[in-house]
Amino acid sequence: MVQMKKKASTGSEDKLHHAAPNPSRLRKAKALADEAVKMRKIFSVKGPYPVIRAALRARGWVEQRTHGAKQHRSSVNRASLNDGKSSDDAEREEDPDELHDLMSRLVRNEMVYFCWTNRRDAISTKNLHKDQIVNYFAKAGSLVTKAGLCVNLRNLYWFDSADPDTFFPRCYRIGAQDEKHAFIEDYRWTACTSFLRWVVERDQGAKRSVQTVQGQRKQSKRQLTPLAFSQMISSALKVCQEYLQSLEHGDIDTSLEMAQVLSQKEWAEYLNSYYLCVHGGASAEISNYFVSCCKAMLQRLEAVCPQIGIDGINNIWIIKPGAKSRGRGIKCAKRLDQILQLVTSDLMLVKDSKWVVQKYIERPFLIYGTKFDVRQWFLVTDWNPLTVWFYKKCYLRFSTQPYSLDTLDRSVHLCNNSIQKNLKPSQQRHGGVPADNMWLDEQFRAFLASQGKAAQWETVVVPGMKKAVIHALQTAQDLMESRKNTFELYGADFVLGCDLHPWLIEINASPTMAPSTPVTADLCAAVQEDTLRVVLDRRVDRAANTGNFQLIYKQAAVEVPQYRGINLLVEGFNIKNPRPLPPLKPSNRSAPKCLGTAKGKGCTARRRSHRSGELKSNGAEPAPLLPEPSVPPPTKIPPLHPAKTADKQVPLCDKSHSVVLWKSQAEASHVSSESEHAPQGSAEILSHERLPLLNSQTKQSSAPPVLQINV
Template identity: 30%
Template sequence: MKKRFLPKNVADHTERRNPSKSSERKRPIGKIVERFENLYGALGCRFEYRESKIVQMSERPSSSEKCKKVKTCSSGCLSMEELERKKSPINPYNRAEYPPVQWLPPDVEDTDTSIPCPERETFPMPHIHTVFCPPKDLQKKENGYISATRAKEDCREELARKEQYRKIRDKVEKAVKKHKVFLIRGELPKLKKALEDRGWVQKYESTQTRSLPYGSVTYLEAKSLGDIRLSDGMLNERALMFTMLRHKAPDLIWDCRNDFVDWDCNLKSNTVLNRYQKPAAYTSKLGMANLLQESHWLYELDVADVNCPRSYNLTRELSAFIKDFRLTAAAGLLKWLVESARDGAVDKDRDTFPVDIGQVEFALRRCEECVADAKHESIDQPDPEVSEEEWNRFCDDHNRVLHKENEIPDCRSTPSRLQKAYEAAVTVLEEIKEIDSQYFLNGKRNVWIMKPSHLCCGSGISISHDLKEILRRAETRPKEYFIVQKYIEHPLLVQGTKFDIRLWYLVTCTFPLTIWVFREALLRFSSKPYTFSSYHEAIHICNTAIQEKYDFERRRRRKRGDVIEAAETVRDQGWDCEKLNECLKSMGYKGEPYYDTIYPRMAQAIVMTMLAAQESMDKRRCSFELYGADFMVMEDLSVWLIEINTNPRMHPPSSKISQRLYGSVLDSLVKVIMDLPINPSSDTGGFVLTYMQTVPEFRPYLGPCFFAIGKSMTLHEQPRKKRQERKANICSPWSKQNRAWTAPPTVARLRDPKVVDFIDYLNSAGCAAVN
């Protein structure tokens, strides 16, 4: 049987039972103590050994108990010297407690004699770790205990974890003290980095509560963040911050989800939010269309002006849309006739014509009636009666001529009749051009686009020129689901490809309205050349979410080797605003077309749209919002507002251009929101203050002295005297004098006139009464 060395207390107990064997037990213990003392001395550390005695369970060692330092003589016997324990003068509870010595079995050879003893300068830890720092728990292996090298590594890892924890705790405490805790519902690494560079700390939340209004429920679990300790032994900073900040309300909340949920009513008034509540009144397709119908009252030269394709709500404006659709088709057929005759495609001296000449005369009569109504010349005339059958037949002929050229039959006609129709069409089109502001936008093909009002990323969009198909699609959806908008048939093309412009702007205050517009815009190109032979979304819809699908398909096929890919498209060439400006100059446009014409018109459209939406916007003080406005440019460089996105895509980037712009926009936004209120002269990055509303005390059209002359009126009868006495004896905290005003603060409607009694005004001014 192999001998095993026991701890000191067990050795003392054995000595009492068998005094003859006490010397055999003491000698090996002395050698081991001497060995550890020499090793610790070589490392520059101090080793102390405390000899404990067998005591009863109820007895406790007193504070005056003395420790004895172990010394060995040449013969191997032990001698003890009493040494007083020193108490910490700074903290009486911070006393050195030495762990028991872990003995090694005699049959296990220790190849590494180094003992873990980290330096104070590297890991400043409490006093308990300055004397002896072994691992907390010795892990056993198959062949015995762990080596001293492993113990040293475990000790250093534990100290590193404590240092990491201390740094995270200090950072969180500093951020909480300075109110710099932010919460992001989504994924925006650029915004996170910009805030963390300014000392902000991110607050995380569990997966179960990310779809709920913030503050509506209590969340204390975060399984999606992982364990506190990572696989490499270090601490999980995200999980640790979640634990520290789970009961702390954030000072900034950024919600970048599409399914936006209104904020909870318990949210603090000083919490900064990146969204205004209920923005659908002006950012949805139907909401923006309703607002812009009356936007002409807010027009201001070189400040506020907007062009938007006309739109219809089929639930409420079905008859108006059908009338507009038919009149646009009639004008489109006349445009086709005039352009074909000028280009030589139609010979006016021939006896045959691609369409029945009666349909051309029908279109002429309808356009003349439209001009007469616009000029108020048909007030005393009865409305012409046109049957549905006649309109349907005309629309079918229009579609065959403009969209199905191979199915056009030759119709008999006379040259004189055709010449007369041509001359009348030229005259009518000139009159329509004067009364219709969207004459050039209409084109001749009568193409319309259907968009879901509340969807984004190009979802559910369809294009058609058939009235029956448009009505059939609208019937399959709920009410007010679709908005029908006139399609821009002649957009500005770059290398035969359609594109639109995404311009970001920031609203930092709704009253007075303050708008910041970003200097540079994002050009979004289609993947395929522009044509009307197909209404495929890759040709006509420039949304990034739509075009990325075809980029992925092209990469997948190239990897598989099925298709030999052609030359790169315009979308792959990385176009920016500077490159577009140079392209327009090469096409013959004078000056700086983009910077002098396109960009100012986009900024004016944004200002006018937000002025129209100001009444519907939330008047919260600590709120701001980033918008993305989409514009189309026509061949005459006229700018048309397509839609406004309340949650523009900022991650992930789809190209090198978007990667650069996304980061620049978010970094500039943080400068405007965080740096500018502290330092008015700080840099605002790429954002430029485009509009700041001036709110006078009185409106110019009302004036400060608008009086009504007359006799003063008594609006309410005086109460009886007894009733007044009875009320006077009642002391209620909810009486009119003591009642507190608990309604939320609102902004005064300065457009409402101030009604002032003329007699009271004269009496207060000290003037004589006027009869």
């Protein structure tokens, strides 16, 4: 009973404490809050970002909390390393005298000028004031989704002369019917090149990581006949030769039947034999002639195919849901029927074309026999002009299992920390790989130096990552919402090939900043602090320190024409009603071939002009044409010969129609003066079919018609 009373009294004291704070602390909080409101330094943080919150408070910003203090404490404690401390202790260390909580209450009705959030749907950019700063751009799906990146990089040739196949593994939206056919053709072609490489490596006796113990057993039991093996090599060489001709545009005059090297049945037989050789371990006798032909073809392909070095011999593809993150739903497969079956299992994703099939990098650069990828940050502060900041530091994420193509399990081939943190490291993994599965870039550079490749970090890896980031942003620039006072931090994932060439895998929005390991605890905090230096400090001082962020690209600004609201007017002049002429009368006489006062003068002039053209073409000088004397036109038109039918005559025109062919000199001069002001393309002589319509229109209105078009 005593304890309950004491607890009740403690609660009442807390309420009284919040209701009546210390006067000195209240005056201090009010002064700081008023200064922040005056300087427009009110911020809001949604999500576990204690580093951002602390850095802004150090700059004199005051937080406006949208949630209760209890929710705020829980979110902070989930994101921070408590080191065994309770939630109350962590909160007291962050705000020992509760000054920040008091200032937050004082500015709860003020406008927020800086907002950092990890949820894109938390704020609508359309309702923001122009002075408000946010940490994400709207309409970023064309960049941060796998399907969007796959589609946009195909349009790189419109923005730059670079080839996306040099830094982005070929990718297809298998839900789209046309891209599905393109993927099937690519898979078949890759099966041919992989088989040629398998023949060469088998002849050289190279140790391949894809050959399993089970495959060695099958090798002793299964053996292809020499005829079937020679047919496979011939088919593979034909397909590769056809591909080379298509690159050289040598197939333009080839019919569609000739372009189809193998039929559907032949392709099915070839793939089955390919699976037996490469995946099943079947063996066959290889002649030196076939080996030399395969080597020659591979050399020709390597000169024009930038991705042939990452293909390997297994033809493995990685299947990804286009809009998911943290490795969810990603699988690897190496048979065509398995890939199509995996994709078509979810009809909704197929309908939305969200499934992405991408060529798997079968020959990555390994560290102690273990696969890894590189997480590289970059910052975009503007889309017009495109301004890109590249972070000088990065970190590596290792797999918990040694690399092998014997199994296609995600634990071997996906290095996402969200997947590997739940797995126990394999006992077969090399001891040099860290237990927390992460390395700083300094540790990787030291490893490269031990391998005699120290210079390739600055000459191959870093320049390749910068180019890939810039090219990806160029293709998405027109699709992003370019808003001033907006920035966004992205995380790009790269896999290094066996030659240390970086290959862009994907770009992530709102990359995780959780201090999951000692590597990320220090590095993620530095990235957030340097982001505020670029976004806030550099706004005040252009020479401010930007930390490890380096400006690698700033595009020339493109001025967007402003809409002034001017209406586009199209004005014209009406044609006055001409004087009616007597109707035409049919006659049995033949109509003269040329109309004119002097007999045959018009026809003579035309013949003379035609003859002059012939003389000019023959090299002779044409005779000069004399100008025709101006003779007033007759008042009557000679009758025209009517058209004859089988039994009756049909007049050329009805009595109700009239033809304006001649005018008096006064009318001619009057009309010619008006025609100078008439719009281009108006006819001087009108056909008899148009006159009744114009006459009726001009009788109704004599004002010039005006056509108004609103733009």
